[in-house]
Amino acid sequence: xxxxxxxxxxxxxxxxxxxxxxxxxxxxxxxxxxxxxxxxxxxxxxxxxxxxxxxxxxxxxxxxxxxxxxxxxxxxxxxxxxxxxxxxxxxxxxxxxxxxxxxxxxxxxxxxxxxxxxxxxxxxxxxxxxxxxxxxxxxxxxxxxxxxxxxxxxxxxxxxxxxxxxxxxxxxxxxxxxxxxxxxxxxxxxxxxxxxxxxxxxxxxxxxxxxxxxxxxxxxxxxxxxxxxxxxxxxxxxxxxxxxxxxxxxxxxxxxxxxxxxxxxxxxxxxxxxxxxxxxxxxxxxxxxxxxxxxxxxxxxxxxxxxxxxxxxxxxxxxxxxxxxxxxxxxxxxxxxxx
Amino acid sequence: xxxxxxxxxxxxxxxxxxxxxxxxxxxxxxxxxxxxxxxxxxxxxxxxxxxxxxxxxxxxxxxxxxxxxxxxxxxxxxxxxxxxxxxxxxxxxxxxxxxxxxxxxxxxxxxxxxxxxxxxxxxxxxxxxxxxxxxxxxxxxxxxxxxxxxxxxxxxxxxxxxxxxxxxxxxxxxxxxxx
Numbered sequence: 297x298x299x300x301x302x303x304x305x306x307x308x309x310x311x312x313x314x315x316x317x318x319x320x321x322x323x324x325x326x327x328x329x330x331x332x333x334x335x336x337x338x339x340x341x342x343x344x345x346x347x348x349x350x351x352x353x354x355x356x357x358x359x360x361x362x363x364x365x366x367x368x369x370x371x372x373x374x375x376x377x378x379x380x381x382x383x384x385x386x387x388x389x390x391x392x393x394x395x396x397x398x399x400x401x402x403x404x405x406x407x408x409x410x411x412x413x414x415x416x417x418x419x420x421x422x423x424x425x426x427x428x429x430x431x432x433x434x435x436x437x438x439x440x441x442x443x444x445x446x447x448x449x450x451x452x453x454x455x456x457x458x459x460x461x462x463x464x465x466x467x468x469x470x471x472x473x474x475x476x477x478x479x480x481x482x483x484x485x486x487x488x489x490x491x492x493x494x495x496x497x498x499x500x501x502x503x504x505x506x507x508x509x510x511x512x513x514x515x516x517x518x519x520x521x522x523x524x525x526x527x528x529x530x531x532x533x534x535x536x537x538x539x540x541x542x543x544x545x546x547x548x549x550x551x552x553x554x555x556x557x558x559x560x561x562x563x564x565x566x567x568x569x570x571x572x573x574x575x576x577x578x579x580x581x582x583x584x585x586x587x588x589x590x591x592x593x594x595x596x597x598x599x600x601x602x603x604x605x606x607x608x609x610x611x612x613x614x615x616x617x618x619x620x621x622x623x624x625x626x627x628x629x630x631x632x633x634x635x
Numbered sequence: 636x637x638x639x640x641x642x643x644x645x646x647x648x649x650x651x652x653x654x655x656x657x658x659x660x661x662x663x664x665x666x667x668x669x670x671x672x673x674x675x676x677x678x679x680x681x682x683x684x685x686x687x688x689x690x691x692x693x694x695x696x697x698x699x700x701x702x703x704x705x706x707x708x709x710x711x712x713x714x715x716x717x718x719x720x721x722x723x724x725x726x727x728x729x730x731x732x733x734x735x736x737x738x739x740x741x742x743x744x745x746x747x748x749x750x751x752x753x754x755x756x757x758x759x760x761x762x763x764x765x766x767x768x769x770x771x772x773x774x775x776x777x778x779x780x781x782x783x784x785x786x787x788x789x790x791x792x793x794x795x796x797x798x799x800x801x802x803x804x805x806x807x808x809x810x811x812x813x814x
Contacts, residue, residue, distance in 0.1 A: 303789075305792070305793045305796050305797070306789040306790075306792045306793050306796075307792075308792075308796045309777075309792045309795055309796045309799075310792065312796075337800075340803075341799060341800055341803055344803060345799055345803065346752060346755070346799055346802040346803050346806060347771055347799075348752060348756065348767065348768065348771035348772060349749075349771070350667075350670065350771070350772040350773075351670060351674075351749070354666065354669065354670045354673060355666050355669070356665045356666050356668075356669040356683070356686060358683070359661060359662070359665045359666075361687075362661045362665060362686075362687065362690045363657075363658045363661050364654050364657055364658060364694060365654070366654045366655050366658065367654070
């Protein structure tokens with residue numbers, strides 16, 4: 297610590313009152329040895345240091361005039377607090393209005409209206425009778441459940457599937473085009489299996505659930521995979537081209553990832569059943585009705601867009617499958633196709 | 636005049652003073668503030684005006700000042716008002732050239748030593764007198780005095796040392812004259 301003639305005064309009061317620490321005291325004593333005049337001055341003050349004593353006789357005579365009356369905490373809203381009352385009222389009104397607006401907006405978002413009804417409900421397929429690569433297989437399409445019991449159109453090939461339709465536990469309602477509204481809008485352009493028989497156009501038929509398998513195992517060929525498919529092995533119309541996700545150029549929904557429309561559930565249900573049917577087809581022997589095999593072939597017929605682009609002969613643009621799904625569903629479908 | 640407790644006072648503002656605590660401050664600190672100002676200005680009327688103005692400022696800021704810090708707030712405001720008053724009326728020259736001993740005659744007769752100290756105190760510069768009064772009358776620490784007077788702690792210590800030294804020199808000179 298450096299104590300010199302420029303700063304020694306700030307240590308003298310603490311020195312006189314005995315409040316210096318050992319280090320500062322030692323430094324000050326060194327300074328005193330070097331400056332004996334300062335030491336003599338301090339010693340003189342230390343002998344008789346004047347200290348003032350408070351003069352208690354001095355009082356403020358009009359103390360009571362400084363006090364304020366205590367009213368006991370009465371709250372006055374109307375008489376003296378006009379600005380604050382109206383400010384609080386306005387704030388409360390704004391708060392209620394904001395809350396109501398938020399509720400209304402949220403409620404309206406639950407039922408969005410899509411101006412362009414481009415997304416078909418489940419499958420928009422187009423029959424094509426030219427190619428009959430799998431003529432013996434009936435097809436079962438998406439369960440079209442409504443509030444009424446599902447419609448069943450019995451056919452000779454899909455009888456088993458019809459029986460299990462009312463027992464299907466999952467609820468998946470067919471959505472109209474006006475109910476499908478997503479910003480995330482991957483389009484599944486399908487070259488649908490045109491060789492499917494006529495029952496493929498009856499969407500009311502229901503897939504047999506995994507819990508309720510058919511009474512008798514259908515004849516199922518070995519399931520085909522995409523790796524094994526070639527243009528020479530299968531007809532061209534057996535492939536479904538799955539487009540990559542595309543974002544619509546215009547906003548259709550402010551919160552695309554928030555809602556879980558029934559259509560997405562429906563598509564997922566289709567995927568699950570296709571998987572279950574595929575596994576079942578692997579485990580069953582070739583006997584009985586081959587109606588379920590159609591599903592397996594349909595699953596195998598799905599062709600990713602990348603492969604379709606590389607092999608344009610595989611895709612048939614005559615039949616398209618356009619389904620509106622969200623990102624999770626698309627991921628699911630992509631994983632399913634990769635399998 | 637009826638004093639309305641406003642709606643804001645219903646809110647739980649931490650340690651906010653109410654009217655009762657303000658009146659308690661009046662009871663506790665009025666004499667101290669008045670003594671502090673009077674010893675510096677040596678004029679009753681001016682000191683009373685400054686005290687009245689100081690408590691009025693406290694009342695206007697009653698919702699912003701904690702009760703525990705009201706005393707320091709009062710002394711800080713009073714010190715600023717006193718400085719403004721002195722600079723405005725230039726009473727420093729008057730008190731140094733012609734001490735108004737009649738102005739402090741309101742008190743009961745004091746001892747000779749006390750009178751000498753009062754005279755020696757009047758000889759001090761304004762800032763030294765203020766810090767010395769805060770130290771000896773109110774017992775504030777050097778840090779608190781620095782906050783009230785808006786000085787550094789080192790400056791406060793230097794001023795107090797110089798004030799005591801000057802008072803001692805004055806008293807010593809008087810003793811030499813008397814003897």
